[in-house]
Amino acid sequence: MSTGSQKNISRGLEDLGKIGERKSLGQHVFENLKGAIVKGDIPPGGRLIESRLAETLGISRTPVREAIHKLEREGYLRKLSRGGFSVLGLSLEDVEETFGIRGVLESYAARLAAQNHRKTDLKPLEKKIKLYQKHLDCKDLDALPDINTEFHDLLYALSRSPKLIHMINNLRDQIYRFRQLILRDEKMAKMSNEDHKDMLERIRQRDADGVERLVRDHLTRGKKAVMDSYDELE
Amino acid sequence: MSTGSQKNISRGLEDLGKIGERKSLGQHVFENLKGAIVKGDIPPGGRLIESRLAETLGISRTPVREAIHKLEREGYLRKLSRGGFSVLGLSLEDVEETFGIRGVLESYAARLAAQNHRKTDLKPLEKKIKLYQKHLDCKDLDALPDINTEFHDLLYALSRSPKLIHMINNLRDQIYRFRQLILRDEKMAKMSNEDHKDMLERIRQRDADGVERLVRDHLTRGKKAVMDSYDELE
DNA sequence: AGTTTCTTGTATACAGTATACAAAACAGAC
DNA sequence: GTCTGTTTTGTATACTGTATACAAGAAACT
Structure with a gap:
């Protein structure tokens, strides 16, 4: 069979490419x-x-x-x-552990982002903040956990540290579970985006100390929200 | 478990909806x-x-x-x-049989379309003719069989006869095989769209006899093209 | 004529799924 | 407390789909 036909067979079967x-x-x-x-x-x-x-x-x-x-x-x-x-809910131990590790890793990622970013790098973050605000204004709280996650993913990416990103992502599912718990509350949802705006501004100013502090405060507040919602369940 | 949770489980599992x-x-x-x-x-x-x-x-x-x-x-x-x-190529018997049946069924469908259509019904057909022309002008002959098929599908639909459409569709694969053979030739491809324009005009004028004749002629020409290409293979 | 290569036919093993029946635990009636 | 019924999971078996190894047949080559 000519090679032309062979190529056509390959093309005809490209739908099977997902076999693997x-x-x-x-x-x-x-x-x-x-x-x-x-x-x-x-x-x-x-x-x-x-x-x-x-x-x-x-x-x-x-x-x-x-x-x-x-x-x-x-x-x-x-x-x-x-x-x-x-x-299973996540235990109080899970909360302590997860937020503890996040505090260390994410504040460091933010620090690196402040130091290493290029000017154009911040545009996607701005877009996420705007998108989040739009959904928040429409009271579409269900969409917020995903958008929030995308914002943090972009922030992690600016650290340009694949190993660090990988470590944070090991906690990805627990983080998401907390996130959807926290962002159910409109007040918390609002504060979250204010925090994001502040973080972005510190990063823009290349204020590594400042953004690190903001991230820690952000997570402390989130942790408290989770703890409070656990109290409500008891 | 509350019905609210039940609903959420259903939502969470909607990706599995394709199990069937x-x-x-x-x-x-x-x-x-x-x-x-x-x-x-x-x-x-x-x-x-x-x-x-x-x-x-x-x-x-x-x-x-x-x-x-x-x-x-x-x-x-x-x-x-x-x-x-x-x-396997399709045999000469296949050609005779398929074009014979098409001649009867599709000309009847066109007749019904001329009688039954509403004015707005013809817009999608016009669009297909334009799209076909666009691809023809760019010498993109590979796209033509699909667009041609869509045109004929729309025409069949105007017959408003589900049983008739079903019968025509029993030959769908053979028809497509002939179609991609015929439309490889640029001259045939051009004539095909001219035929389509004429058909559409006859339908618009509610000229049932005229459109029936056009469809028969269209298929006769197509059949001849297929026969000629079979001669070339021998 | 003999050997090698190519390709399909066939057999067997294994993984995944469906289904039937058994077992365990709970709820309700007496 | 006992008995019965219901609910749910555990287990066994059968079946289908797929992978793989080996056999068989035919063609090509020397």
Whole structure:
């Protein structure tokens, strides 16, 4: 067969290019349940019933079972004595640990951003702040956790330290869970964007000490909000 | 669990909504190979080697084998004595049969379109003619079969006869194979759009007899082009 | 004629999923 | 406290889809 035809076969089959990305059904279920937990769609305390999930999804219990057990192993669910599984909240220890590490890593990332950024680097951050404000003004609080995350991702990126970014991202899911908790409160949501504006200004002024302090204060306030919401649950 | 949480679980899992659409790997391969054959990316006479395809796709021979055998059963491939499979062209009988049936069904659909259409119905057809012309002017002949197909689909739709449309669509793949053969030739491609413009005008004038004649002539010319290209292959 | 290469056919193993039945725990009635 | 029914998970088995190894057949080459 001529090479022309060979190329056409390749082109005709380009839709199969995703073959390498094949995942089992159980893996799909796992990823989606995890995402729902992390985003708060299935809140802490929420109960999951294996047979009900399978029925809802129109699949057998086997892949659901596989997914649920993996989530249990990874600390997202705990087995209930009365049947089913419950979504675990993050413990107070988790809060202390996560915000502690964030305080160190993110303030350092901000410091590096203040020192290393180029002028044009700040435009995407400005855009995120504006987008956040727009959604906030419309009372669209559900959109804020994602936009907030994007703002912080951009900030981390300005550190130009892949290892640091990687370390912060190890906490990504816990951070997101806290974020969606904090940003449910409109007042906290407003303060958050004010903090972001202040951070951006300190970075622009190349005030490394100043932005580091702001980031620490930002996280301290966030941590307190989480602790307060835990008190409300008790 | 409150119904609110139940709703959130459903929302969190909406990505799994496509579960019902699961297909085996072999089915994916089958559909993509068939598509490539129908579109002419793998032309008649093209040779397919099971083990080579598997290697190219990065999968085992088993799903490829399943797909190839299904294509053979459905008349797209034939087994070669020297190994591998060859893409079947459509036989002269296929040509006669397909264009014969098209002549009857599509001219009737056009007749109905002339009688039944509303003024605004013709705008999408005008758009397709313009789009076709644009691509033709740029010598982008590869895009023409799809646009041509969309034009005819819109025309069939104006018949407002679901059973008729369904019957025409039973020949959809053969029709497409002829179409990409015919429209390779720039002169034929030009004449095709002129025919479309004439058809649209006859429809606009509610000239049922006229448009029926035009459609028959259009198909007669197309059939001749296919026959001529078969002569060239011998 | 013999050997090598190419390609498909076939068999077996394994992973993933569906489904049926068993087991355990809880709720309610008496 | 006992019994029954319900709910839910645990376990076993069957089936499908896929990967892979080896056999078989045909063509090409020497």
